[in-house]
Amino acid sequence: MTKLLFRAAIAMGFVGAxxxxxxxxxxxxxxxxxxxxxxxxxxxxxxxATGFDTIVSTWYWMKAVQFVGGEKSPTGLGxxxxxxxxxxxxxxxxxxxxxxxxxxxxxxxxxxxRHANRILRRGIEHHPDDWRNSFFxxxxxxxxxxxxxxxxxxxEPAMDMSNPPTYLPPLIARLRxxxxxxxxxxxxxxxxxxxxxxGELRDxxxxxxxxxxxxxxxxxxxxxxxxxxxxxRRDIERVEELVEVSPPVLxxxxxxxxxxxxxxxxxxxxxxxxxxxxxxxxxxxxNRRLIDAFRARSEARRQLEMEEEGTSDDA
Amino acid sequence: xxxxxxxxxxxxxxxxxxxxxxxxxxxxxxxxxEVREGxxxxxxxxxxxxKTTTLKVLMGLIHATAGEAEVLGHPVRDTAxxxxxxxxxxxxxxxxxxxxxxxxxxxxRLTAVPxxxxxxxxxxxxxxxxLTHAADTRLRTYSKGMLQRVGIAQAxxxxxxxxxxxxxxxxxxxxxxxxxxxxxxxxNQAGKTIMMxxxxxxxxxxxxDRVAIIVEGRIAYQGAIDGFDEAGDKIFDVTLAxxxxxxxEEAATRFGAEPTGRGDRVTFSVAEKHVGELxxxxxxxxxxxxxxxGRRADLETLFLSAVNDRPExxxxxxxxxx
Amino acid sequence: MTGLRLIQTIALNTVRDAVxxxxxxxxxxxxxxxxxxxxxxxxxSYVERERIIQDIALSSIRFFGAAIAIFVGVGxxxxxxERRTIYTIxxxxxxxxxxLVGKYVGLVATLWMxxxxxxxxxxxxxxxxxxxxxxxxxIAVGLIAVELSVVVAFATLFSSFATxxxxxxxxIGLYMVGHLTRDLRSMxxxxxxxxxxxxxxxxxxxxxxxxxxxxxxxAIHDLPIPPVEAGAALLHGIGWTxxxxxxxxxxxxxxxxR
Numbered sequence: 001m002t003k004l005l006f007r008a009a010i011a012m013g014f015v016g017a018x019x020x021x022x023x024x025x026x027x028x029x030x031x032x033x034x035x036x037x038x039x040x041x042x043x044x045x046x047x048x049a050t051g052f053d054t055i056v057s058t059w060y061w062m063k064a065v066q067f068v069g070g071e072k073s074p075t076g077l078g079x080x081x082x083x084x085x086x087x088x089x090x091x092x093x094x095x096x097x098x099x100x101x102x103x104x105x106x107x108x109x110x111x112x113x114r115h116a117n118r119i120l121r122r123g124i125e126h127h128p129d130d131w132r133n134s135f136f137x138x139x140x141x142x143x144x145x146x147x148x149x150x151x152x153x154x155x156e157p158a159m160d161m162s163n164p165p166t167y168l169p170p171l172i173a174r175l176r177x178x179x180x181x182x183x184x185x186x187x188x189x190x191x192x193x194x195x196x197x198x199g200e201l202r203d204x205x206x207x208x209x210x211x212x213x214x215x216x217x218x219x220x221x222x223x224x225x226x227x228x229x230x231x232x233r234r235d236i237e238r239v240e241e242l243v244e245v246s247p248p249v250l251x252x253x254x255x256x257x258x259x260x261x262x263x264x265x266x267x268x269x270x271x272x273x274x275x276x277x278x279x280x281x282x283x284x285x286x287n288r289r290l291i292d293a294f295r296a297r298s299e300a301r302r303q304l305e306m307e308e309e310g311t312s313d314d315a
Numbered sequence: 316x317x318x319x320x321x322x323x324x325x326x327x328x329x330x331x332x333x334x335x336x337x338x339x340x341x342x343x344x345x346x347x348x349e350v351r352e353g354x355x356x357x358x359x360x361x362x363x364x365x366k367t368t369t370l371k372v373l374m375g376l377i378h379a380t381a382g383e384a385e386v387l388g389h390p391v392r393d394t395a396x397x398x399x400x401x402x403x404x405x406x407x408x409x410x411x412x413x414x415x416x417x418x419x420x421x422x423x424r425l426t427a428v429p430x431x432x433x434x435x436x437x438x439x440x441x442x443x444x445x446l447t448h449a450a451d452t453r454l455r456t457y458s459k460g461m462l463q464r465v466g467i468a469q470a471x472x473x474x475x476x477x478x479x480x481x482x483x484x485x486x487x488x489x490x491x492x493x494x495x496x497x498x499x500x501x502x503n504q505a506g507k508t509i510m511m512x513x514x515x516x517x518x519x520x521x522x523x524d525r526v527a528i529i530v531e532g533r534i535a536y537q538g539a540i541d542g543f544d545e546a547g548d549k550i551f552d553v554t555l556a557x558x559x560x561x562x563x564e565e566a567a568t569r570f571g572a573e574p575t576g577r578g579d580r581v582t583f584s585v586a587e588k589h590v591g592e593l594x595x596x597x598x599x600x601x602x603x604x605x606x607x608x609g610r611r612a613d614l615e616t617l618f619l620s621a622v623n624d625r626p627e628x629x630x631x632x633x634x635x636x637x
Numbered sequence: 638m639t640g641l642r643l644i645q646t647i648a649l650n651t652v653r654d655a656v657x658x659x660x661x662x663x664x665x666x667x668x669x670x671x672x673x674x675x676x677x678x679x680x681x682s683y684v685e686r687e688r689i690i691q692d693i694a695l696s697s698i699r700f701f702g703a704a705i706a707i708f709v710g711v712g713x714x715x716x717x718x719e720r721r722t723i724y725t726i727x728x729x730x731x732x733x734x735x736x737l738v739g740k741y742v743g744l745v746a747t748l749w750m751x752x753x754x755x756x757x758x759x760x761x762x763x764x765x766x767x768x769x770x771x772x773x774x775x776i777a778v779g780l781i782a783v784e785l786s787v788v789v790a791f792a793t794l795f796s797s798f799a800t801x802x803x804x805x806x807x808x809i810g811l812y813m814v815g816h817l818t819r820d821l822r823s824m825x826x827x828x829x830x831x832x833x834x835x836x837x838x839x840x841x842x843x844x845x846x847x848x849x850x851x852x853x854x855x856a857i858h859d860l861p862i863p864p865v866e867a868g869a870a871l872l873h874g875i876g877w878t879x880x881x882x883x884x885x886x887x888x889x890x891x892x893x894x895r
């Protein structure tokens with residue numbers, strides 16, 4: 001009997017040693033991004049962890065990190081990250097970064113963003129003094145879901161948490177008063193870019209920020225154009241006229257954020273020659289391509305789910 | 316309880332239950348016996364008769380189903396009195412990572428041998444059992460005989476007044492058996508009462524004062540070794556030679572003795588009262604008398620007859636009720 | 638000789654015996670390997686590495702501590718009976734309860750030595766990797782020590798009447814259920830079935846709540862551990878240890894050593 005136990009212990013040891021060896025030596029990620037592998041049910045996992053909740057949570061956290069790192073073109077990435085982070089944060093709700101990780105990586109469509117928001121709310125519950133989870137939740141509501149009032153509601157309590165950033169109060173005020181403004185969007189984006197690891201998504205956010213900057217400068221040019229019309233009783237034919245007339249309305253044109261120039265479009269609006277569009281008065285999003293794709297995916301999923309519902313009803 | 320009774324067993328019954336739901340088996344059927352102060356008591360019987368079970372009941376290792384068992388006047392469930400008894404189990408096994416000296420020190424501590432004298436006492440006992448040379452080697456390397464001696468040493472390290480030995484000579488060679496036998500006698504001479512289980516009759520005959528024979532969980536005989544003589548006629552082996560052929564048959568019928576022997580020599584086992592008559596008639600018929608040998612106590616005969624005539628339940632032996 | 642000295646003698650001998658056990662060294666070795674490798678494993682996460690090092694190391698201590706407790710504990714009494722070493726000891730003026738407690742104390746002492754070694758490994762790893770150490774880590778390790786004493790107590794209990802294999806199964810089962818009573822209770826409370834609710838309530842009442850000794854989460858996240866809770870856990874541990882040992886002594890007292 002003792003011998004048997006001894007052998008069992010040896011075997012356990014070997015398994016451990018081999019696993020560690022693999023971990024250290026292999027260049028392959030330990031946690032494969034195998035297709036269709038979904039994280040288990042969080043509640044079941046919590047029971048199965050039998051007291052080793054934190055380490056099992058850490059295990060799934062590493063899995064999530066490896067999964068995101070291993071994916072080249074993430075399809076359905078948000079859902080999988082969401083499942084994994086659900087397990088991570090159910091087993092150990094006091095983890096810090098995984099909440100933001102979920103917020104950053106769960107952007108596929110409306111459903112994943114709402115899933116991310118549920119995870120973020122768990123984070124707020126367990127870290128009542130950390131404004132960052134509230135910030136990301138507010139950003140999701142504002143940026144992806146266009147729910148500016150909800151964003152403001154979420155952000156408000158964050159002002160009472162420890163060391164909130166100074167831009168929070170004006171940000172909330174703008175969300176409430178103007179139903180969103182370029183300044184609010186820029187403030188959000190600056191923070192989010194800081195938290196987002198290098199990659200496509202970060203580039204998209206940077207693009208968004210440039211877009212917002214372009215809009216802001218375009219609006220500045222609009223004001224200069226109004227001044228021009230008042231002084232000269234005629235409209236500009238080219239944007240450059242703003243500096244060419246004497247006395248010039250502007251000493252120089254603000255640089256286009258992407259290093260290009262400014263022009264008048266078909267509708268006679270001043271636009272960036274890079275973007276060639278202008279935002280409506282009310283901000284409905286900050287990155288046209290990002291948001292358009294996001295909406296398309298959300299719509300597609302809704303369609304798919306309705307169809308599935310239909311099929312299952314038929315069955 | 317008589318003052319000199321060191322061990323008293325009365326109506327001892329033991330049932331074993333092999334497992335839940337299975338029928339229990341009775342191993343001891345209400346046995347009675349006594350061990351008296353200063354004697355070497357042999358508890359003998361074939362394998363599986365209940366010797367070890369009885370001894371374990373006395374050591375508190377097995378709980379009796381019914382009946383009484385007392386050692387030194389204490390019920391065997393008590394523990395304190397065990398400071399005054401020693402026990403060497405059959406084929407003893409010890410923590411083999413310890414040396415002979417360490418294991419005896421361990422047992423000496425358990426039996427409250429005073430700290431001051433413990434080392435000296437351990438050395439003394441090692442000397443007594445002849446293990447001084449191996450005192451500081453690990454028990455792992457000990458031979459069976461050496462372990463047997465450690466078994467006896469740990470039983471006496473605290474200088475008990477009674478020593479219980481379970482098959483102390485089993486598995487030993489003739490020299491080893493003699494050494495253990497001598498040791499037992501020496502302990503007895505030093506004033507210790509000894510009860511030993513064994514199935515080796517010659518050892519019993521050589522050293523025991525009294526015996527009890529247990530067969531299938533019942534006491535078949537209990538009494539002094541010398542008591543066998545009184546129990547029946549004393550038997551003599553008479554060896555004769557140069558006998559007329561018809562004499563052998565005639566004598567066999569007349570004295571009720573089966574002749575045994577080879578060639579010219581024939582041995583008759585006859586009762587004491589017939590010896591003279593047999594020798595006289597043999598001489599008269601021209602025969603030679605080669606040897607007349609009295610059997611001191613025929614334990615084997617007694618033992619075999621006890622085993623063959625299985626005792627009925629509730630056998631009361633001649634000494635049992637004393 | 639007083640009972641305490643008898644227990645001490647048997648306990649010391651148990652320590653001498655236990656420290657020879659190869660199972661113990663193998664498990665200790667791998668626990669130290671795990672603690673050390675926590676640094677490597679933590680590199681798989683780009684953030685919160687200190688937290689992950691602490692988590693892996695403390696969880697390893699808990700896991701291997703419990704494994705040693707169970708695997709050595711279940712053979713504790715059984716081996717003495719199997720090898721018949723118990724015969725000569727119980728023929729001395731040693732009660733079975735004293736013997737049992739002596740063996741128990743000896744194994745707990747051995748385990749605490751192991752735990753001390755693992756804790757030193759943990760503190761060293763934390764120190765050199767910038768993980769913050771404070772009283773919480775000490776409380777967490779202290780409560781692991783209390784938990785191990787409870788685990789050894791029930792392993793001893795099972796060892797007093799079952800074969801090592803069965804005793805190990807029972808012990809592992811009780812260890813797992815002991816960590817789940819809280820979760821099961823909250824599940825039962827939310828359950829619609831009254832039967833399940835009652836069942837989980839009694840499960841919680843009748844079994845030790847081992848999660849009371851698990852303060853790894855607090856230690857790694859620097860969350861407060863209310864002193865009342867730590868104290869209650871200590872009392873809980875002492876209570877269950879006494880309870881398990883009493884039952885073990887009771888069953889052991891009734892056994893026949895054939």
